[in-house]
Amino acid sequence: MLKGNGLCKNFGGVAALNDVDISLEKGSLIGLIGPNGAGKTTLFNAIAGAFSLSSGNLEFNGKSLNGKSANHICRLGIARTFQVPRPFAEMTCLENVLVPLVNRSRVGERTALLQEGREILDFVGLGNRDDILAKELNLVEKKRLEMARALCTNPQLLLLDEVLGGLNTQEIGAAVDLIVNLSEKRGIAVLWIEHVMGAIMGAAERIIVLDQGEKLMEGTPEEVAHDPRVIHAYLGT
Numbered sequence: 280m281l282k283g284n285g286l287c288k289n290f291g292g293v294a295a296l297n298d299v300d301i302s303l304e305k306g307s308l309i310g311l312i313g314p315n316g317a318g319k320t321t322l323f324n325a326i327a328g329a330f331s332l333s334s335g336n337l338e339f340n341g342k343s344l345n346g347k348s349a350n351h352i353c354r355l356g357i358a359r360t361f362q363v364p365r366p367f368a369e370m371t372c373l374e375n376v377l378v379p380l381v382n383r384s385r386v387g388e389r390t391a392l393l394q395e396g397r398e399i400l401d402f403v404g405l406g407n408r409d410d411i412l413a414k415e416l417n418l419v420e421k422k423r424l425e426m427a428r429a430l431c432t433n434p435q436l437l438l439l440d441e442v443l444g445g446l447n448t449q450e451i452g453a454a455v456d457l458i459v460n461l462s463e464k465r466g467i468a469v470l471w472i473e474h475v476m477g478a479i480m481g482a483a484e485r486i487i488v489l490d491q492g493e494k495l496m497e498g499t500p501e502e503v504a505h506d507p508r509v510i511h512a513y514l515g516t
């Protein structure tokens with residue numbers, strides 16, 4: 280579904296990503312980990328079209344993503360959440376999800392859109408928060424709204440950037456169930472950046488490890504957790 284080879288993104292001559300190869304199948308749940316500044320969010324920005332690649336190639340369902348705008352890439356079926364949620368603060372939760380829904384709709388579908396918006400809010404656990412202004416939500420709810428907005432674009436691939444940060448143990452459990460449901464029940468492929476190791480190691484099929492802009496390794500959670508290179512990247516010598 281998603282393939283990328285030799286990806287490179289330069290910032291003023293400094294390679295932020297260097298030779299990161301990536302491949303993802305439909306409906307898979309893949310973790311992306313690495314120390315702070317490893318290049319995880321940069322990789323999302325490259326896939327989602329926020330940054331253009333300085334070299335390398337990215338393909339989604341056989342179509343090249345190189346040079347395509349973020350808007351175009353979203354329409355092809357790739358949605359993302361942001362590490363820091365920034366909903367439309369003065370709009371309600373329902374209005375926030377209606378923005379992407381209206382954007383992909385045809386004229387005259389008002390009732391269907393409202394229903395779909397409510398269903399997606401319900402799916403992410405915000406079913407009783409339709410009419411609340413986004414600025415009134417707590418962090419957990421803002422992260423859920425962020426996921427709902429991405430889901431409203433009807434993605435085949437969802438890029439999740441640290442959706443568990445700042446949540447307590449119980450909230451993490453519920454959010455992980457939600458993420459697993461995305462791939463198992465909705466068939467959406469998920470590429471998931473996370474620092475909460477217990478959660479991502481238990482849920483992801485495979486884990487990609489980035490360090491200093493390079494792919495350190497890729498393997499099962501078990502293989503990754505015991506690899507000396509990964510332990511070294513996180514803990515040093």
Ligand SMILES: Nc1ncnc2c1ncn2[C@@H]1O[C@H](COP(=O)(O)OP(=O)(O)OP(=O)(O)O)[C@@H](O)[C@H]1O
Nearest residue numbers: 290295313314315316317318319320321322362489
């Ligand atoms: N717009 C930019 N201009 C210059 N350097 C940048 C820019 N964006 C990111 N970087 C640098 O690229 C590197 C990778 O950053 P990135 O945000 O992708 O890391 P990350 O793996 O997501 O880290 P974290 O876990 O802290 O979110 C860092 O050294 C960062 O300082």
Ligand SMILES: [Mg+2]
Nearest residue numbers: 319320321362
């Ligand atoms: Mg990041």
